[in-house]
Amino acid sequence: QQQVKQSPQSLIVQKGGISIINCAYENTAFDYFPWYQQFPGKGPALLIAIRPDVSEKKEGRFTISFNKSAKQFSLHIMDSQPGDSATYFCAAPGGYQKVTFGIGTKLQVIP
Amino acid sequence: NAGVTQTPKFQVLKTGQSMTLQCAQDMNHEYMSWYRQDPGMGLRLIHYSVGAGITDQGEVPNGYNVSRSTTEDFPLRLLSAAPSQTSVYFCASRRTGYNYGYTFGSGTRLTVV
Numbered sequence: 001q002q003q004v005k006q007s008p009q010s011l012i013v014q015k016g017g018i019s020i021i022n023c024a025y026e027n028t029a030f031d032y033f034p035w036y037q038q039f040p041g042k043g044p045a046l047l048i049a050i051r052p053d054v055s056e057k058k059e060g061r062f063t064i065s066f067n068k069s070a071k072q073f074s075l076h077i078m079d080s081q082p083g084d085s086a087t088y089f090c091a092a093p094g095g096y097q098k099v100t101f102g103i104g105t106k107l108q109v110i111p
Numbered sequence: 112n113a114g115v116t117q118t119p120k121f122q123v124l125k126t127g128q129s130m131t132l133q134c135a136q137d138m139n140h141e142y143m144s145w146y147r148q149d150p151g152m153g154l155r156l157i158h159y160s161v162g163a164g165i166t167d168q169g170e171v172p173n174g175y176n177v178s179r180s181t182t183e184d185f186p187l188r189l190l191s192a193a194p195s196q197t198s199v200y201f202c203a204s205r206r207t208g209y210n211y212g213y214t215f216g217s218g219t220r221l222t223v224v
Contacts, residue, residue, distance in 0.1 A: 009151075032210045032211075034212045034213075036215075043115075043203075043217050044201070046213065051210065098169065099156070099213070100156075101146075101155075103151065103153040104153050104154075
């Protein structure tokens with residue numbers, strides 16, 4: 001069973017700051033690493049994903065950085081806004097047709 | 112498109128009762144799965160299906176059954192509810208293959224007393 005270690009579990013960032021969430025995985029023969037965003041009372045929603053043939057992918061204020069040799073990938077939220085306050089999950093392929101999620105990071109952006 | 116629809120949104124059961132959580136998707140996704148979300152535990156896979164008639168166990172399958180008679184529907188059955196099954200349950204679907212993200216339902220909050 002693939003293990004995905006996500007940190008930190010909680011994060012408080014001031015408005016306009018950079019939020020950084022990290023994930024480490026063990027092994028995978030498959031290359032697709034997504035991040036999901038979940039607001040209270042809602043289901044997770046796909047935010048951004050990367051295939052490790054590139055080291056970085058940027059969509060608006062959200063960037064994934066990928067380090068294949070270290071088996072790590074991270075989510076950077078630039079110019080963090082109060083509306084970004086949510087729980088963020090990383091995920092990695094966990095075996096045949098399975099996906100393993102990280103434990104989640106609760107982000108709070110304060111004005 | 113409605114996406115992934117879960118019913119009910121809330122449910123209270125007594126220990127020993129059985130019930131079925133419904134999940135339907137209208138995106139013609141081959142892959143469907145059930146996760147439970149508990150504080151400090153993240154999302155844990157209960158069962159999954161790669162197509163009609165094909166199901167398999169995930170990380171925490173005990174106490175749950177599934178079936179997949181159509182592409183659209185993937186119900187989760189609790190056989191004899193226990194307080195340990197108090198959780199938020201999410202159904203998710205995606206296209207088969209590793210390069211596709213999940214579409215999640217809005218969840219069912221289940222309390223077993």
